Amino acid sequence: LDEVTSEDVCGELDVTVVHDDYKSNSESIDALPVERTSWKRRTCFSSDLEKIEDIADKSRRYALQKGVNFEVYVQDIMQFFGLILLRGNLLVPNENYFWSTEDDVCVSIVFKSMVPYYGHHCSRMFICGKPIRLGQQIWAMTFTSGYSYKLEFYSGVTGKTREPFGTRVIKRIQFTQHLVTQKKYQVYFDNFFASKELLKTVREAKL
Structure with missing residues (x-):
């Protein structure tokens, strides 16, 4: 291993030698076990209605952060989810047809x-x-x-x-x-x- 002088580098230098014959005089330090992240189901909501209320509250806060005058209520969120479920079963050429009462597109x-x-x-x-x-x-x-x-x-x-x-x-x-x-x-x-x-x-x- 070549000797490294202070002229070769700027600032402090840490040199690590990797060799099979290398032995350290310092005492061995027990390494901490790797902490694994455990994923648990969120249990802070006691009912589905509380989840919907939380979504409505977060939606209002997000609108305030973006400077938008926007109001959303629990009933609006439930209708929105219902519309998403309906879109998976009912195919229409335009989203406005979901509210149409015409015979060819109504439900x-x-x-x-x-x-x-x-x-x-x-x-x-x-x-x-x-x-x-x-x-x-x-x-x-x-x-x-x-x-x-x-x-x-x-x-x-x-x-x-x-x-x-x-x-x-x-x-x-x-x-x-x-x-x-x-x-x-x-x-x-x-x-x-x-x-x-x-x-x-x-x-x-x-x-």
């Missing part, structure tokens, strides 16, 4: 949905001529925004009854136990459900 009221399922289960159904022909059928009660409020898996006829079909389905999803009777609701259903008994049930529920 009709959905009272039942088909979940794709190819396993072996007694509730699996096959309906020819549908976009999803094989799967499990679910009766759905939704808001006007399309958000599912109450779901009920179709498991076939449970017993002999003379009640009309629509009345049986409405009672099975038990909508009267979850809606607030002080508010005025507008319930929509087509001729597939409509019957005198169903209208009587809805009237008794004061909807």
